[in-house]
Amino acid sequence: MHRRWWVDALVFAGMLLLLYLSFLLGKTDSMAIPGASEVLTEPHVPALSGAMLCVLGAFLGGGALVLMLAVRGERAARVGDAARRERGRFLQAVLDAIPAPVFYKDVSGRYLGCNNAFGEFLGRSKTEIIGRTVYEVAPADLATAYEQRDRALLDARGRQVYETQVETQAGRRDVIFYKATIAGPDGEVHGLVGTVLDITERKEAEERVRESERRMSALIEALPDAIFFKDGAGRWLVTNQRAQALFNLRGEKWFGMTDRELGLLRPEYAPALQQCLDNDEVAWNSEELPCHSIEVVNDPAGERHYFDVTRIPIRRGDGSRDGLVIVGRDVTARRIAEERLRQAATVFDNTIEGISITDESGIILSVNPAFSLITGYDEIDVVGRHTRILQSGRHDREYYRAMWKTLKERGQWQGEIWNRRKTGEVYPQWLTIGVVKDDEGRVSNYVAVFSDISQIKDAETQLERLAHYDPLTGLPNRALLGDRLEHALDRARRTGSSVAVLLLDLDGFKNVNDSLGHPAGDRLLQVVSERLRAALREEDSVCRFGGDEFAIVLEDISLGEAVSETAEQLIAEMALPVDLDGHLTRVSASIGIAIFPRDGADATSLIKAADTAMYRSKQLGRDTFSFHHDEMALAARRRLEMEHGLRQALEQGSFELWYQPQLDLCSGRVIGVEALLRWRDPARGLVPPLEFIPLAEETGLIVPIGAWVLRQACREARSWLDAGLNPGRVAVNVAAPQIERGGFEQVVARVLEETGLPAAALEVEITESSLLHNADNAKRVIAALRELGVGLAIDDFGTGYSSLAYLKHLAVHRLKIDREFVRDLPGDGSNLAITRAVIALSRSLGFAVVAEGVEVQAQADLLRREGCDSAQGFLYAKPMPGADFANWLAARPD
Ligand SMILES: Nc1nc2c(ncn2[C@@H]2O[C@@H]3COP(=O)(O)O[C@H]4[C@@H](O)[C@H](n5cnc6c(=O)[nH]c(N)nc65)O[C@@H]4COP(=O)(O)O[C@H]3[C@H]2O)c(=O)[nH]1
Known part of the structure; x- marks a missing residue:
């Protein structure tokens, strides 16, 4: 056990007290302790023994004892030397009995004496110490320090306490020196006395405490x-x-x-x-x-x-x-984390969004109540199962692959997805999947948050419809038409085609509304919309443009005629009566037409142009259509009027047949006559066939007109025969549609029967091109006509590219060399070559050849020389009405 610091302090305090007392005693002779020892009895240290006793008394712990010894010492001094020596020894024995090291020195620094403890402390015998200086008992560094201190004490007198070190047997020790000067009765300093307090252990203990404090401090700071x-x-x-x-x-x-x-x-x-x-x-x-x-x-x-x-x-x-x-x-x-967790738990349980948490492989670990509400699956149904059970099957592998790729790269995926409820119903979700990673950055979970967007989708579709479709008619609205028109224009720009924009306004719609009420007006618009939709092609767009106005976009328009036809058809559809709650109502339509790119380069200008044209139709008396472009509008109107006129002509018998004879080039005899159609129009006068036959062919009117021609020609020919005239064969022109429609051979048979004209007196002229157009059908009709005994001539021969062998196979009787080749004969070398070749080939194959358009004798001569059988032309007679032809024929000598 280490001595406690306060014990040292007490000892020190006691020593100081005793040193003080010894100092007091040392001032009198009675302090001298003669004979205490050899050393102690030195005459120059008479007061030392008293002081030393005080010091020793301190270590013995009894001030009283020391006082007593001091008094005794005083008395002994008076008794004599022997006694003094005895006392000296006694005092030395006392000193030696003190466990603390004690020493005393003279003013020169020489040790006068010490106790056993001091010798033991230094590891030296008394003889190695006494009479020597510190330089002889201590290492030089310490000795110097001691000497300096001693000198300072001796100079200053009094006491000195300081901490230093001493080289002992056990090595250097930390000590406190307590020193005091020793003065004689005269007050002169004779030396000093000191004791040494070994504080090494105390210092170590203090250091340990400090260390412990440092550790404690570091600990609490850490x-x-x-x-x-x-x-x-x-x-x-x-x-x-x-x-x-x-x-x-x-x-x-x-x-x-x-x-x-x-x-x-x-x-x-x-x-x-x-x-x-x-x-x-x-x-x-x-x-x-x-x-x-x-x-x-x-x-x-x-x-x-x-x-x-x-x-x-x-x-x-x-x-x-x-x-x-x-x-x-x-x-x-x-x-905060707990708070968040609590909030998250509250959100998880109460949010209206479905939430599922899966492990890294997609196995469901937890779902919230909203999940069950949306999917129909309870937690028990899905926990432990893969999210695949929720899939609808609507998305392909590529969809999921892209989803996982995004999740991997961005840690989140968001999008619309179709999933399946427990009931099997497939529904749209807005889904957000987040990746949860552990501390090492590995995916530990996926959190999926979704909402059922079926209603939003429905609303979107509804909105989409409202935004793009007219709720009353279900037709696209103006906005959607705008889009479609833009797209159509883009396509047309790329392909170089045309687009027509038609604006159709109902005439008299206001009257319906005013007289029958709005519901009837609405119904009318619905009927009109249905009719428009039905009348147009799949690829055409029709929209309700507003009120009683509709817009139509026709793509890939190559012909103005096609647009006119559509417009006519729409007008016809609009004109049909509508039953509005028992009221048979009629409206008509005015249409304005604009054509891209001619009438405008963009949607806005085209619609504007169509609108202007539509107002023109209104001004023209409604129930009609107008093109924005004047020429086209005019042509279309003329065409319409002509078509109208043709119908009327058919009904009212305004057609006439004129006849032009065909003569044998050698004999000059009449071998036949060609019936040529004329239209006597009250406004236009006599209209030549080339002006109206193409339109009649286009509109199909040629079929009834052709039938009339056939009947009229046969009837007149019969009458001429009956009048004793011989017109030869009557040649009737037949257009391609007449053959294509089918039943032509029956018509011919019926007419021949009706009129009583022998089949051999009739010749059908078919153009080379119509023969080639529908070859199989033509072949069948020709065969049937041949059966009947009707002759067959190929009109305009040379303009097509039919093979003569093929014509021979069809049992054609006669070829007509087109007027074009004859016109410049005999001067035109190439026409002459063609004419020669045709004639030569025809003869070799056994065809009769008729040359058309022979106007001058030279042409007739040339053709005759070349072997052409017969001719027709102004040289002989111009086409003439039937009665005139009968007269002409009757006037001929043959
Ligand atoms: N410059 C000139 N012309 C001559 C001469 N000789 C005759 N012509 C004209 O040549 C045309 C001959 O008729 P096409 O080649 O069959 O050509 C006919 C025929 O293809 C067609 N056509 C006439 N009538 C009918 C008909 O009833 N049905 C059909 N489908 N087509 C008809 O109309 C075409 C024209 O008939 P048209 O105007 O009557 O014209 C007739 C006639 O007047 C001449 O020396 N010089």
Whole structure:
């Protein structure tokens, strides 16, 4: 056991006291202890023995004993030398009995004496010490220091205490020297006396304490918590930096202050310090230890920090308060996390979005109530199963592959997805999937949050419809038509085709509305819309443009005629009566037409152009259509009028047949006559066939007209025969549609039967091109005609490219060389060559050849020379009405 420091202090105090007493005693002769020992009896140290006794007395712990010895010494001095020596020995024995090292020196620094303890302490015998200087008993560095100190003491007189080291047997030791000067009765200093206190162990103990304190300090600084130690009165004794920082006390002299005093120093923390104080009191009074509390401290930035505070009060044996240990742990982050977790749990349970949490392989770990509500699956149905059970099958592998790719790259995927409810119903979801990773960055979970967007989808579709379709008619509205028109124009620009925009306005719609009411008006619009839709092609667009106005976009228009036809058809459809709740109602339509690119380069200008054209139709008396472009409008109108006129002509018998004879080039005899159609129009006069036959062919009117021609020609030919005239064969022109429609051979047979004209008196002229157009059908008709005995001539021969062998196979009787080749004969070399070739070939194959358009004798001569059988032309006769032809025929000599 180490001696405690306070024992040393007591010894030291006692020594000082005794040194003081020895000093007092040393002032008298009675202090001398003659004969105490050889050394002690030295005459120059008469007072030493008294002083030494005092020192020794101190170590013996009894001031009284020392006093007694001193008095005795005094008395002994008076008794004599022997006694003095005896006492000297006795005193030396006393000194040696003192366990503390004691020494004394003269003024020159020589040791006059010492006790055993001193010798043992230094590891030297007394003889190695006494009579020597410190330089001889101590290492040089220490000796120098001792000497300096001794000199200073001797100069100053009195006492000296200092800490130093001594080289002992056991090595260097830390010591305290207590020294005092020794003065004789005359007051003169004769030397000094000293004792040595070995404080090595004490110093080591102190160092250990300091070390322990350092460790403790490091420990509490290393802790992340704020640590306080207060004494029983609540004064702060120990804190770590974390604790000081908490109350912004770094650099402040907080030691020994109470919370209240610190609250005055830092008013902003006064409430927190008061709270701390209150909880201290709770801890002092608590029976359950340690005592816990949650306390809040706002940091300088105003952020709230939560502390989980632990208090342990320490009481003394008598129960009084000794100190309080306080440890405050900042749990703000944990509290926030807990709060978030609580909020998340609340959200998880109460959100209307479905949530599922899966492991890294997609196995469902947890779902919330909304999940069950949306999908129809209870938690028990899906936990432990793969999310695949929710798939609808609507998305292909590529879809899911892209989803996983995004999840991997971005950690999140969002999108619309179709999934299947428990009932099997497929529905759209808006789904967000998030990736949860563990501390090592590995995917640990997926969190899917979704909402059922069926209703939104429906609403979107509804909105989409409302935005793009007219709710009354279900037709696209103006906006959608605009889009479609733009697209159509883009396509047309790319392909170089045309687009027609038709604006159709109902005439008389207002009357319907006013007279029959709006519901009837609405119904009419619906009927009109249905008719428009039905009348148009799939690829055409029709929209309700507003009110009683409709717009139509026709793509890939190559012919103005086709547009006119569509417009006519629409007008015809609109003109059909509509039954509106028992009221048979009629409306008509006015249409305006604009053509891209001619009438406008973009949608806006085209619609504007169509609108202008539509107003022109209104001005023209409604129930008609107008093109924005005048020429086209005019042509279309003329065409329409002509078509109308042809129908009327057919009904009213305004067609006439004129006849042109065909003569044998050698004999000059009439071998036949060609019937040529004329239209006697009240407005136009006599209209030549080339002006109306193409339109009649296009509109199909040629079929009834052709039938009339056939009947009329046969009837007149019969009448000429009956009148005793011989017109030869009557040649009738037949257009391609007449053959294509089918039943032509039956018509011919019926007409021949009706009129009584022999089949051999009839010749059908078919153009080479119509023969080639529908070869199979033509072949069949020709065969049937041949059966009947009707002759067959190929009109305009040379303009097509039919093979003569093929014509021979068809049993054609006659070829007509087109007027074009004859016209420039005989001058035109190439026409002459063709004519020659045709004639030669025809003859070799056995065809009869008729040349058309022979106007001059030279042509007739040439053709005859070349072997052409017959001719027709102004040289002989121009086409003439039937009666004139009969007269012409009758007037002929043959
Ligand atoms: N410059 C000139 N012309 C001559 C001469 N000799 C005759 N012509 C004209 O040549 C045309 C001959 O008729 P096409 O080649 O069958 O050509 C006919 C025929 O293809 C067609 N056509 C006439 N009538 C009918 C008909 O009833 N049905 C059909 N489908 N087509 C007809 O109309 C075409 C024209 O008939 P048209 O105007 O009557 O014209 C007739 C006639 O007047 C002449 O020396 N010089």
